[in-house]
Each structure stands twice: as structure tokens, then as C-alpha cells.
Amino acid sequence: MKCLLFYKPYGVLCQFTDNSADGGSRKTLKDYIKIPGVYSVGRLDLDSEGLLLLTDNGRLKHHLGHRKFAHPRTYWVQVERIPNDQDLDKLRSGIQIKDYRTRRAQVKLLEREPELPPRIPPIRDRKNVPTCWLEITLTEGRNRQVRRMTAAIGFPTLRLVRVAISIKVAQKKDPKSQFYSFGLDSLQPGEYRELTATEKQIIQGLF
Template sequence: MCETTLLFYKPYGVLCQFTNPGDTPEPRLTLKDFIALPDFYPAGRLDFDSEGLLLLTNHGPLQHRLAHRQFAHARTYWVQVERIPADSDLEPLRQGIRIQDYHTRPAQVHRLEPEPLLPPRQPPVRYRKSVPTSWLELTLTEGRNRQVRRMTAAIGFPTLRLVRVAMTVMIPQRRRTPQPLTLTLEGLQPGQWRWLTPTEGQWLQRLG
């Protein structure tokens, strides 16, 4: 196994850091409640109210190469939204959409049918009984603050639940086209983590 990088299934309601801020009325769960390893840091972030795949490493250059949007690694999310979008509703996300002070890169997005099999969220999502919901699969090559939620809200379909399920890292090859390495949540439940396999670790070393 590769003991410089691990893959964690972050549950809902966990801060993406190892310390608890002093400005919250009640203590919140942090990465320290699940991962008791010194000098490991997240390579990228997931919001407090988001779930799913998070990579952590103790290798500084690798952390930068994995996290920074300039390297355009693809991140795939399953997104539960209010209402049921038509394919035409999703087209602005495929073209790139203006949000606040930036224009998003084109995303890959389609409806998921049937809905994905995921562990129940704790606490459960709050539904409006009169409003149907649906699931999208959305792949981005950038990761700005609360970007997925802002994108779906901008086209009129607010996000209810957000789970990052995969990350595809483009590994450079000598005089050859970069090759993809896709990491997923397969085999993990919320709160669990695993070391990368030797093969995964060897591939990622080419980034750092």
C-alpha cells in the first residue's frame, strides 16, 4: 500500500480540516475524528454539507498538483436537485455559465436514472412533499467554493444533496499522451478510509 496518500469517504456534517474553529456555537466533527495520522492534509476540499471522496496526503508538492484547478483534474459528483430538469435545462452547464464574478468551464452533465444507490444521509435530506426531486451526474475540471450548488441554482434546480464519487487524475507520460487514473468510493462507507494501492501510489508519484 501507499502510505503517503489516502482516500476518505467524508460524511455529511464533517469539517474538511483537523481542527475545530472557535467561532461555532457547538463543536463539529473534523477529519481528526476519523483519521488519526500526523502531517496529513486534504488535497482539495469538500463543504461541511457535502459528502464523498477526499484525498489526503503528507506530500506537499503532490497536494498542490491534486488540488489546484490549473491542473484540471476531473471530479465527478452525484447531485440531488429539486424538480426534474429537461436535457435543455442542463445545456448552460455544458457550455459554461456565469456565476458571481467568474465563468465556469464547460461541464459534463446528465440525469441519472434510476437514482444512484447511496448510504442514507444523516440527517436525512429535507424534502418539500409537493416538489419532485431528481439526480444528476456532473463532472467538473475545477473546484471553486460551492460551485456545484451555485451552478444548479443558476439554472433553477437547487441542490439538496451532493456527493463526490470519483476523481480522475491525468498522469503525464514520457513522449506519450497523459493517462487517466480514476479513484472512486468503491468499497467504502461514510467515515471509512483506505490507503492507495501500490499501483495507484506509483502513478500519483509521477505528479509530485
């Protein structure tokens, strides 16, 4: 089983080919990953960054990607203006977005800007509008969900970086589900690494 962790840069498609009408001018995973036969587990939008897991195992792709298994994903989110706790409680309890209601989310306001590589290109800078960073953990991954959630409470997302993917694992000594988290660690945008033997063993324990 092949498994990779990739730091997807801004402006890169979460697929290996660009089938757009302009002839495929956008960057894809093929520009960074030379290992054949792997596919992304879930997606990150073109304008989002961060951790992407890729595998050649169809069962694993389904298990980690389907919302019914509720594997947590954590994002650092830069938004316009500064929400208060009452604003964030709307996200914590679930919010209606078009035809669905989001699950409860873990949300907190970060005390300081996280240490991240600069985005290329940088976000638009409106000097008269303050910004802040949120940490949001979801157990589902609908299309552009984080952006729609923050917009729904009046705080548009400026930058979105997925920093962790967690999996539920059952320990033999404890039948209750516990979590193992994969993070960006020392990866830089455009870099990837293969999972260690120990990490593969943990993932294989899902089945």
C-alpha cells in the same frame, strides 16, 4: 509519501481542528483519521459528502488541488425538480456565477437514484416537489461551485456526493494524457483506506 482516500460524511469539516467561535463543536477529520501529518487535497463543504484525498506531500497537494491542472472530479447531485436537456446545456457550456464563468462541465441526468448510504440527517422531503439525480464532472473546484451552478439554472441542490477524483497521467507508450480515477469503491461514510503501492506509483508518476 502518505496518501489516503476518505469517505467524508455529511456535517464533517475538511480540516483537523474547528476554530469556530462556539468552541469547536463540529466534527472534523480528527474524529475519523488517526494518521498524523496528512492534509486534504481540495475541500468538500460541511454539507457535502464523498471522496476526499489526503496526503502529506505538498507538491501532490498543489498539483491535484490547483484548478490550472484541470483534474476531473465527479459528483452525484440530487436537485429539486427535473431539468431538461436545454437546462443542462447551460452547465455544459459554462455559466456565469457572480464574478466568474465556470468551465465546460460534463453533465447527465441519471436514470435512477444511485445506491448510496442514507444521509444523516436526511434531506428535507417536499412531497409535492419531485427530485432527480445528476452526474456532474468538473475540472475546477471553486467554493460551493456545484451548488451555485444548479441554483443558477433554477434547480437547487439537495444532496451532493463526490464519487470520483481523476488524475491525468502520461503513459510512456502514449504521450497523450490519460486518466486514472479513484472512487468510493467499498468505503462507507467515515471510513478511509491508504493507497495501494500501485496507486502510489501512478501518483508519483505525476512528477
